[in-house]
Amino acid sequence: xxxxxxxxxxxxxxxxxxxxxxxxxxxxxxxxxxxxxxxxxxxxxxxxxxxxxxxxxxxxxxxxxxxxxxxxxxxxxxxxxxxxxxxxxxxxxxxxxxxxxxxxxxxxxxxxxxxxxxxxxxxxxxxxxxxxxxxxxxxxxxxxxxxxxxxxxxxxxxxxxxxxxxxxxxxxxxxxxxxxxxxxxxxxxxxxxxxxxxxxxxxxxxxxxxxxxxxxxxxxxxxxxxxxxxxxxxxxxxxxxxxxxxxxxxxxxxxxxxxxxxxxxxxxxxxxxxxxxxxxxxxxxxxxxxxxxxxxxxxxxxxxxxxxxxxxxxxxxxxxxxxxxxxxxxxxxxxxxxxxxxxxxxxxxxxxxxxxxxxx
Amino acid sequence: xxxxxxxxxxxxxxxxxxxxxxxxxxxxxxxxxxxxxxxxxxxxxxxxxxxxxxxxxxxxxxxxxxxxxxxxxxxxxxxxxxxxxxxxxxxxxxxxxxxxxxxxxxxxxxxxxxxxxxxxxxxxxxxxxxxxxxxxxxxxxxxxxxxxxxxxxxxxxxxxxxxxxxxxxxxxxxxxxxxxxxxxxxxxxxxxxxxxxxxxxxxxxxxxxxxxxxxxxxxxxxxxxxxxxxxxxxxxxxxxxxxxxxxxxxxxxxxxxxxxxxxxxxxxxxxxxxxxxxxxxxxxxxxxxxxxxxxxxxxxxxxxxxxxxxxxxxxxxxxxxxxxxxxxxxxxxxxxxxxxxxxxxxxxxxxxxxxxxxxx
Numbered sequence: 001x002x003x004x005x006x007x008x009x010x011x012x013x014x015x016x017x018x019x020x021x022x023x024x025x026x027x028x029x030x031x032x033x034x035x036x037x038x039x040x041x042x043x044x045x046x047x048x049x050x051x052x053x054x055x056x057x058x059x060x061x062x063x064x065x066x067x068x069x070x071x072x073x074x075x076x077x078x079x080x081x082x083x084x085x086x087x088x089x090x091x092x093x094x095x096x097x098x099x100x101x102x103x104x105x106x107x108x109x110x111x112x113x114x115x116x117x118x119x120x121x122x123x124x125x126x127x128x129x130x131x132x133x134x135x136x137x138x139x140x141x142x143x144x145x146x147x148x149x150x151x152x153x154x155x156x157x158x159x160x161x162x163x164x165x166x167x168x169x170x171x172x173x174x175x176x177x178x179x180x181x182x183x184x185x186x187x188x189x190x191x192x193x194x195x196x197x198x199x200x201x202x203x204x205x206x207x208x209x210x211x212x213x214x215x216x217x218x219x220x221x222x223x224x225x226x227x228x229x230x231x232x233x234x235x236x237x238x239x240x241x242x243x244x245x246x247x248x249x250x251x252x253x254x255x256x257x258x259x260x261x262x263x264x265x266x267x268x269x270x271x272x273x274x275x276x277x278x279x280x281x282x283x284x285x286x287x288x289x290x291x292x293x294x295x296x297x298x299x300x301x302x303x304x305x306x307x308x309x310x311x312x313x314x315x316x317x318x319x320x321x322x323x324x325x326x327x328x329x330x331x332x333x334x335x336x337x338x339x340x341x342x343x344x345x346x347x348x349x350x351x352x353x354x355x356x357x358x359x360x
Numbered sequence: 361x362x363x364x365x366x367x368x369x370x371x372x373x374x375x376x377x378x379x380x381x382x383x384x385x386x387x388x389x390x391x392x393x394x395x396x397x398x399x400x401x402x403x404x405x406x407x408x409x410x411x412x413x414x415x416x417x418x419x420x421x422x423x424x425x426x427x428x429x430x431x432x433x434x435x436x437x438x439x440x441x442x443x444x445x446x447x448x449x450x451x452x453x454x455x456x457x458x459x460x461x462x463x464x465x466x467x468x469x470x471x472x473x474x475x476x477x478x479x480x481x482x483x484x485x486x487x488x489x490x491x492x493x494x495x496x497x498x499x500x501x502x503x504x505x506x507x508x509x510x511x512x513x514x515x516x517x518x519x520x521x522x523x524x525x526x527x528x529x530x531x532x533x534x535x536x537x538x539x540x541x542x543x544x545x546x547x548x549x550x551x552x553x554x555x556x557x558x559x560x561x562x563x564x565x566x567x568x569x570x571x572x573x574x575x576x577x578x579x580x581x582x583x584x585x586x587x588x589x590x591x592x593x594x595x596x597x598x599x600x601x602x603x604x605x606x607x608x609x610x611x612x613x614x615x616x617x618x619x620x621x622x623x624x625x626x627x628x629x630x631x632x633x634x635x636x637x638x639x640x641x642x643x644x645x646x647x648x649x650x651x652x653x654x655x656x657x658x659x660x661x662x663x664x665x666x667x668x669x670x671x672x673x674x675x676x677x678x679x680x681x682x683x684x685x686x687x688x689x690x691x692x693x694x695x696x697x698x699x700x701x702x703x704x705x706x707x708x709x710x711x712x713x714x715x716x717x718x719x720x
Contacts, residue, residue, distance in 0.1 A: 271562065
């Protein structure tokens, strides 16, 4: 029986100008300029996570990446709506800060947690101005969609926009707003779920979500969530995606920002250790359950994003310094890969070769 | 470029002696002897849901099916562990019964709910004896695994056993117990999640779960959850399943036991109407949210399975009689199909043809 050779070239490689329609996922806190550059060097699209960092920090990271590679890379920003800063919110913040300080004391972690006033909002338009000034041409975004004026401005600069959806309804919104590529994120995905239209998570499995988004929109699709080997990529291609976002598979790599004890925690974790938790950031993210998530998830000490996120940073820094996985946020997806410690080049080359030689 | 013709013949068609390795899923309350027979007549394996019905009722349903078809069909039984009948459980039952009676009265539903003493456990060994006596050769099961003596007894009668898993750990248990085929159920699936090793649901997306089960066991795999068109079936084949279980796609069919108002409710429902709820049965099942699920899910009026299940039967019967979808259990999966009202023969033939002519 004749076998199809796996074809990489498609609308996405043409648009992104990469050899492979593979995207290194924007793992904030894990993906470094080194990782982004290494991905680019082998023909994959690296994504530099800018989160909600201030413009000056965005510029620093973009320039660090450009020093390492001439290849195209994407930057990713968070578009979470910012809560109104009310007296009640300030009260809850203060209360939660005290609770976390007491908790940290109980476990002998010395922490310095941000005060309410130190939580400063980033205006994504400042990030966008920096991105444009630095000549970035590919911008992916999560937790929302840019306002129309900003979209128009970026399109004037020939920027390719990649949005994230976790429901068919969200995909339709992105298409209607003129977004160039839609990244379909299944419930399998590690890290934060990019849901933006609803308070509750749709929690749709990738197989079902991707197939239905493909039926619903014409925009070319990238898929993220659970991809770790040849069969998952071949399957996602059959479902209609042209781009393949890889995250968890790269977390153990040389270029990953994770410390060795964090990589070990990932390798040792069991299937049943994964949880969707709001405890670290105020938004649902998938990762390893631990002492912190177990306690906070059933408490009323979870502030809305970005307040919980900013507040727990000090705790996470202390945990990392003390090599304490019980208070670290270890985001990872449902495909329990080997978390190889090899280089990005080795890991991705191996994946590419597996796909090319895959026989069902 | 040469195109592979989709091959249906595999280990599963050989073992089950069907033309297609497609299984009509065991939808308790929806799949009738007529549906099972119709599936068999076109070369698909129908599954007759026996749930936890007493042996006499099992015999009745098996015989009704055998009158309609000579083709092989599976029967499916529930193996949920049965809770100890304590004084506390009786107290909770009585309290929940009163709560539901008051609730029903508020919404003008005349109900007759079972008393605690009327909840009688089925011993699955009685079901198995009936199944053996009636000459059934394919037995699928959910919520647990048979004891070893029963497995040995069924194997002595050349019965093919099909277990259900929702985690890699569960697949390993099934393989270790000598089960012939493993049905991998993704979080996409409608109806009850077949989880049996843990209290909490693993909630793993099918793409990720199937790929990892394929890596972990040698037993041939069936996949269930979210299959509704050619691309999902082709994808699942790429992931390593040889059997394809179809449920939701058949719910609107002529042979379905659902009333027209229930089929309409499914057709009108939105993506955001799906929920995993324990409210009707005491175990998590996926279906349409409604007045009943919304109220009960955040209450402490949910008894363990099978008590909640037996208690709410009277309410669901009254809802069906009164054409009231707000108190009906309308189980369905995440792939929001058309719920075609055509016959099983038409729906499945169309699906088979789509798969055979599928071009990526």
